[in-house]
Amino acid sequence: xxxxxxxxxxxxVASAIAAMTLRNLVHCALxxxxxxxxxxxxxxxxxxxxxxxxxxxxxxGAVAILIVxxxxxxxxxxxxxxxxxxxxxxxxxxxxxxxxxxIAAAVLSSRALPSESASMPSASVRQLGDELMxxxxxPLEVLGLLLTAALIGAxxxxxxxxxxxxxxxxx
Amino acid sequence: xxxxxxxELKHWLMGxxxxxxxxxxxxxxxxxxxxxxxxxxxxxxxxxxxxGLGRIQxxxxxxxxxxxxLLQPAADGxxxxxxxxxxxxxxxxxVHFLAPLVLLVPAFLAxxxxxxxxxxxxxxxxxGVLFFFxxxxxxxxxxxxxxxxxxNKYSLLGAMRAIAQxxxxxxxxxxxxxxxxxxxxxxxxxxxxxxxxxxxxxLPHWYVLTPWGLAGFGLFMIAGAAExxxxxxxxxxxxxxIIAGYYTEYSGFKxxxxxxxxYIGMFAVSGLAITLFLGGWQAPVPFLQWIPSYLxxxxxxxxxxxxxxxxxxxxxxxxxxxxxxFAWKFMLPMALVDLFVAGLWRxxxxxxxxxxxxxxxxxxxxxxxxxxxxxxxxxHKRSYRYAE
Numbered sequence: 001x002x003x004x005x006x007x008x009x010x011x012x013v014a015s016a017i018a019a020m021t022l023r024n025l026v027h028c029a030l031x032x033x034x035x036x037x038x039x040x041x042x043x044x045x046x047x048x049x050x051x052x053x054x055x056x057x058x059x060x061g062a063v064a065i066l067i068v069x070x071x072x073x074x075x076x077x078x079x080x081x082x083x084x085x086x087x088x089x090x091x092x093x094x095x096x097x098x099x100x101x102x103i104a105a106a107v108l109s110s111r112a113l114p115s116e117s118a119s120m121p122s123a124s125v126r127q128l129g130d131e132l133m134x135x136x137x138x139p140l141e142v143l144g145l146l147l148t149a150a151l152i153g154a155x156x157x158x159x160x161x162x163x164x165x166x167x168x169x170x171x
Numbered sequence: 172x173x174x175x176x177x178x179e180l181k182h183w184l185m186g187x188x189x190x191x192x193x194x195x196x197x198x199x200x201x202x203x204x205x206x207x208x209x210x211x212x213x214x215x216x217x218x219x220x221x222x223g224l225g226r227i228q229x230x231x232x233x234x235x236x237x238x239x240x241l242l243q244p245a246a247d248g249x250x251x252x253x254x255x256x257x258x259x260x261x262x263x264x265x266v267h268f269l270a271p272l273v274l275l276v277p278a279f280l281a282x283x284x285x286x287x288x289x290x291x292x293x294x295x296x297x298x299g300v301l302f303f304f305x306x307x308x309x310x311x312x313x314x315x316x317x318x319x320x321x322x323n324k325y326s327l328l329g330a331m332r333a334i335a336q337x338x339x340x341x342x343x344x345x346x347x348x349x350x351x352x353x354x355x356x357x358x359x360x361x362x363x364x365x366x367x368x369x370x371x372x373x374l375p376h377w378y379v380l381t382p383w384g385l386a387g388f389g390l391f392m393i394a395g396a397a398e399x400x401x402x403x404x405x406x407x408x409x410x411x412x413i414i415a416g417y418y419t420e421y422s423g424f425k426x427x428x429x430x431x432x433x434y435i436g437m438f439a440v441s442g443l444a445i446t447l448f449l450g451g452w453q454a455p456v457p458f459l460q461w462i463p464s465y466l467x468x469x470x471x472x473x474x475x476x477x478x479x480x481x482x483x484x485x486x487x488x489x490x491x492x493x494x495x496x497f498a499w500k501f502m503l504p505m506a507l508v509d510l511f512v513a514g515l516w517r518x519x520x521x522x523x524x525x526x527x528x529x530x531x532x533x534x535x536x537x538x539x540x541x542x543x544x545x546x547x548x549x550x551h552k553r554s555y556r557y558a559e
Contacts, residue, residue, distance in 0.1 A: 026319060030266065033312055040305075049298045053305040061308025061341070065334060068315055072331075125298045125358050157557050 004045060012038030025071050033064040050125045174463045177204070178290050201293045205282055212472075213434045214244035220480045227484035247427075254423035259322060262420065266320035271421070271428035273313035278435040281306040285442040286364050288452045288465030299360040300352055303443055304345055307398065310436065311337045314407070314417050317429070321420035329416020332491070333407030336397055339498040340404075344394035344440075346506035347387045350513030351378050351447040360443075364451030373457065377450040382529040383513040386537070388448040390506050392475070395440035397498070399433055402483035406494060441475040442468075501544050508536040 015034035022028045036059035043052035132140050181200050188196040218233065218241060225232025233240035258267055284299035286292040296302050311334050318330020352358055355366035369376045378384035397404040408416035418429045445451060449471055452464035489497070512529050519525040 024263075027266070030312070030316065037309075049296065050301065053298055053301040056305040057301070057308050061305070061311060062338075065311050065315070065338065068312075068319075069334070072319075072327075125301070 005042075008038055008041050008045065012042065026068065029064060029067045029071060032067065033060050036060050036064060050128050174289060176463075177288070177465065201283075205293060206279065209279070209282060209435060209438060210431070212438065212469075213431055214248075216434060216476055217244050217247070219476070220483075223477070223480045224484045227481075251424050251427040256423040256425060257420075259420050261322045263320035263322070266316045267420075268425075270313050270317035270320060271425045271432065273309055273316060274432035275428055275435065277306040277309040277313075278432050278439060281439040282435070282442065284360050285439070285446055286360050286451050287442075287468045288463065291452070291465060292361055295361055296359065298358045300348060300358045300363070300443070300447075303360075303439070304341075304348075307341075307436075307439075310398075313432075317421065318417035321417070323420050325413045325415075326417050326419050329407045329413050329419070332413075333400060333417060336400075336404065336407060336494060339495060340394045340397035340502070343390055343498065343502035343506045344398055346503070346510065347390035347394060348443070348447055349506075350383050350387050350510055353510075353513055354378065354517065360446050360451075364446055364453065367450040368453060370457045375450055375453060375455055377448065377453075377455075379448040379450075381516060382526070382533045383509050383516055384448055386505065386509045386512070386533045388444065390502060390509065391444050391448065392441075392478075394502060395437075395444060396479065396482070397494075399437040399440055401433075401437060401479055403486040403488050404494065405488060406491060437476070437479060438472065441472055441479075444475065445471045496544060501540050505536060505540055508532065 012035055015031045015038060019028045019031040019035060022031060037056060040052045040055035040059070043055055181197070184200055185193055185196050221243070222232040222234075222240065233243040236242040236246045258264060281303050283293045284296055284302050292299075294302075314333045314337070315330050318326040318328075318333070321327075351363060355363040357363060357366075367375070367377050374380060379388045396402075400407050406412075406416075408418070413419075418426060421429060445468065452468040454460045454462060454464075454467055512532050515532070516525060516529050519528060
C-alpha cells in the first residue's frame with residue numbers, strides 16, 4: 001500500500017460515488033470519466049502499460065464521449081428538481097450484495113489467486129501482441145467479426161433511403 | 172560534447188541534490204525545461220503565424236512592439252493576464268474553470284514521450300506511441316466541457332462539431348501511424364527513431380522516403396491538422412459561422428490557455444510525425460551529423476509549423492459534410508491501403524520491383540478514392556430508414 005495507490009484509489013472511489021449521487025447528469029458523466037482515468041492509473045501502477053493506455057483511449061476517449069452525446073441528444077440539459085436515485089435502497093443493497101457474493105466466491109475459489117505476492121508479473125506490449133497473434137488468434141478473429149457486424153448495422157441504420165422505399169417506410 | 176550538453180547539464184544538476192531527492196529533481200528539471208521551451212516556441216509561433224498570414228494576405232502583420240514586432244507575444248501575454256475574467260451568469264462555474272486545464276495538461280503530457288534529441292526522451296515508455304494517443308483522448312472531453320458549461324448555443328454547437336470531427340479523424344490518425352510502428356516493430360518512440368538510423372549513400376533511411384511512408388506521412392499530417400482544429404479543419408471555431416465555437420464565452424487568461432493548448436497539441440502531433448516518419452532527431456544527410464540532434468528536431472518542427480501556417484493562409488474552410496466525407500470515404504480507406512502496402516513492403520524482397528508495386532498500389536488507390544470522393548460531392552437532404 002503505497003501513497004500513490006492510496007491517492008489513486010481515493011480519487012477513483014470518490015469520483016465513482018460522485019457519478020452515482022450528483023444531480024446533474026453531465027456532471028455524473030464527467031465524474032465517471034475521472035473514474036475511468038483513475039482505473040487506468042491503477043493499471044499503470046500495476047505495470048500493465050498496454051491495458052492502462054487502452055483503458056484511457058477506449059473509456060475516456062470514446063465511452064465517456066458516447067455517454068455525453070447520449071445525454072445531450074435524449075433530454076434537456078436542465079438538472080432534475082429532485083434527487084435522481086431511487087428511494088428503494090434495500091433492493092439496491094440486495095442486488096449489490098448478491099453480485100459481491102458471486103464475485104467473491106469466484107475469486108476465492110480461483111486457482112489463479114497467488115498465495116503470496118511473488119515476483120511482479122510483467123506483460124509487455126510485445127508479449128501481449130505475440131499471445132494475441134498465436135494462442136488467442138481465434139477469439140481475436142471472432143471479436144473482429146462481431147465488431148464488423150456492429151459497424152455494418154450502424155451503417156444500415158444511417159443509410160440514406162432510396163426513392164421507392166421512402167413511400168412505404170418513412171413516417 | 173555539444174550534442175549531449177543538456178543531458179550532461181541535467182546530470183550535473185542532479186548530482187547537486189541529495190540522493191533520495193534525485194527522482195524528484197530529475198522530474199522537475201525535465202518538466203521545467205519542457206514547459207519553458209514549448210511555451211517560448213508557442214510565443215515564437217504566434218508571431219511567425221501572424222506575420223506569415225499577413226504576408227500571404229498582402230498586409231504587414233504585427234510590427235509595432237520591439238524589433239520587427241518580435242515582442243508582440245509579451246504584449247499579448249500581459250494583455251490577457253490583466254483582462255477581466257468573465258464567467259457567464261448561468262455558466263457551470265466548476266466545469267467552465269476546469270476545461271482549459273483539461274485541454275492543456277494532456278497536451279503537455281503527450282510531449283513527454285517525444286525523443287527531442289539523442290538521449291533526450293523525457294519518459295522512455297515501452298508503449299510510448301500508445302501513451303501519446305491516450306493523452307490526446309482527453310482533448311475531446313475538455314472541448315465538450317468548455318462548450319457545455321458556457322450555456323451558450325454557439326459554444327455547444329462548436330463543441331459538438333469539434334467532437335464529431337476529432338472522433339472521425341482520430342481513426343485515420345492512428346491507422347496512419349500503424350505502418351511505421353509495424354515496420355519498426357515497437358511502440359516505443361526511441362525504437363522507432365532508432366529503426367530509421369543509417370544512410371544509403373546520401374539518403375537517410377527515413378520512412379517518409381518509402382511509398383507507404385509518404386502516404387502515411389501525408390495522412391498523418393492531414394488528420395493531425397484536423398485533430399488540432401487547425402485550418403482548413405477549423406469548423407469548431409469558425410468565426411464567421413459560430414463566432415468562436417466552444418470558447419466563445421472564454422476571456423482573459425482562460426482564453427490564452429485554450430490558445431496555448433491548441434498550439435501545444437499542434438506541436439505534439441508534428442513532433443510525433445517527425446518521430447514516426449521524418450527520422451526523429453537524425454540528420455537528413457550524413458555530412459551534417461555534427462549539428463546537435465536537438466537542433467535537427469526543432470528545425471523539423473519549425474518546418475512543419477511553417478507548413479501549417481502556409482496551409483492555413485491558403486486553403487478555405489471545409490463544409491461539415493465535406494469534412495465527414497473526406498474522413499470516412501478517403502482518409503480511412505487510404506489508411507487501410509497504406510497498412511496493406513507497408514505489409515507488402517516488408518515481405519517483397521528489396522529492389523526496383525518492390526518500389527514499383529508499392530508505388531502503383533498507393534498512387535492507384537489515391538486516384539480511385541479521390542475520383543470517388545469528387546463524384547459523390549453533391550449535397551442532398553438526408554433521410555433515415557430506421558433511425559427516425
